[in-house]
Amino acid sequence: MNRRICKLASALLLPLAALSLPVPAGAQPDGYPARPVRIIVPFAAGGVADALPRLVGQKLAEKWGKSIVVDNKPGAAGNIGMEAVARAAPDGYTLGLAPAGNLTVNPILFPKLGYDTRELVPVTMLAASPNVLVVNPAVHARSLKELVAYAKTHPGELNFASPGNGSGAHLAGELLNLEAGIRTVHVPYNGMATALNDVLGGQVQMMFGGISTVLQHIRTGRLVPLAVAGPRRLPQLPNVPTVAESGYPGFDVTSWYGLVAPKGTPDAIVQKWQADVAVVLRQPDVRQKLDALGLEPVGSSAQAFGGTIAAETLKWRAIVHRANIPPMQ
The missing domain is CATH 3.40.190.150 (Bordetella uptake gene, domain 1)
Structure with a gap:
């Protein structure tokens, strides 16, 4: 470093200095709130x-x-x-x-x-x-490896949705571009609901979404999970590997x-x-x-x-x- x-x-840690010290028992805030x-x-x-x-x-x-x-x-x-x-x-x-x-x-x-x-x-x-990378079923990829292979031979063809510029879903997509050496195009929306609707409808091919947002659609087959963007697999999706397991060590967007x-x-x-x-x-x-x-x-x-x-x-x-x-x- x-x-x-x-x-x-x-500089970022400086405001925490006082919080790192234990507070004596007698200093508890009597009467609060x-x-x-x-x-x-x-x-x-x-x-x-x-x-x-x-x-x-x-x-x-x-x-x-x-x-x-x-x-x-x-x-x-x-x-x-x-x-x-x-x-x-x-x-x-x-x-x-x-x-x-x-x-x-x-x-x-x-x-x-x-x-x-x-x-x-x-x-x-x-x-x-935890976030999950999902694709519309029309995308001919059933693993992250297949998705990356397709993206490399079709640069700029795949789009990924997010609830807005600078959101976690946006940065997760950009990080995948960097780590995998691919070029997918970011499509920002004004909120997760509209982003999800367009992925479900096929107007956009993929997105990173929170497990609570995408799980019901995975279970009904309207979305296909390719990888978990966190450090470990999810109990709700035990057969879906992490991005790290799929070839990109250290990838974590939680x-x-x-x-x-x-x-x-x-x-x-x-x-x-x-x-x-x-x-x-x-x-x-x-x-x-x-x-x-x-x-x-x-x-x-x-x-x-x-x-x-x-x-x-x-x-x-x-x-x-x-x-x-x-x-x-």
């Missing part, structure tokens, strides 16, 4: 990014005896909601649901963000969602969702959230509901979550540069 990257990693707490979600109601904080928030409300309100603030690829979190009072009564891209990719692709990720402190990674708070939020409150969320995520009924959403519970420490953010920011910065993806306006 060169000196410039080391400096960048240090004393009033309702708000979780800002940077997307519209509906979908996994909305259902996850509502599920966790309901369980915490039962535990704490105080309401937890989910406040949807969609727009600008999630940047409007993240800015609202960064600008909120750091008193522990406003947190934000942060998808992976809003913390690791958007700061790279959007040069005019209204906030700096250093204005946010990590609380915990809530859950991860979506995840975490909680963040405004910079300056007391460490004791951050650690209370992390500890209590971890308890909630271990509850059998919660795990069952997360599984139905295609989510794997995590409940990491603030320090571990911050390390993931730093590492993935470096990773995607290099990929965006290699793929020559232009800045978003």
Whole structure:
């Protein structure tokens, strides 16, 4: 790792220094929460990014005896909601649901963000969602190897859909282009639903989609799974290999969702959230509901979550540069 990257990693991890230290037992936030707490979600109601904080928030409300309100603030690829979190009072009564891209990719692709990720402190990674590469059945490929072979002899002929520029599905497709040495064409949509509909209809040949989004269509035969984009096979699709198993070691595009708070939020409150969320995520009924959403519970420490953010920011910065993806306006 060169000196410039080391400096960048240090800068990304610096806000976590205070969170890496244990909080003495006597420093627990007595009486917190004393009033309702708000979780800002940077997307519209509906979908996994909305259902996850509502599920966790309901369980915490039962535990704490105080309401937890989910406040949807969609727009600008999630940047409007993240800015609202960064600008909120750091008193522990406003947190934000942060998808992976809003913390690791958007700061790279959007040069005019209204906030700096250093204005946010990590609380915990809530859950991860594996992605699957799927194709329309009309595509004459039943494995990633066959797809790559076809793409190499038909450069620019295959298209891949995504819910928008800079999304995880977009970057997964660009990463596959780079690693496999192929040229498929990105087709961005305004949301996952419209992207999925066009893959189902055959207007676009393939896409990377979350398991919760594509599984029902795989089971009905309307989509064909070629590879899992995460580090291991999925129990729902035990016969589908990972991209890494298919010849591209280290390929991992896993979506995840975490909680963040405004910079300056007391460490004791951050650690209370992390500890209590971890308890909630271990509850059998919660795990069952997360599984139905295609989510794997995590409940990491603030320090571990911050390390993931730093590492993935470096990773995607290099990929965006290699793929020559232009800045978003």
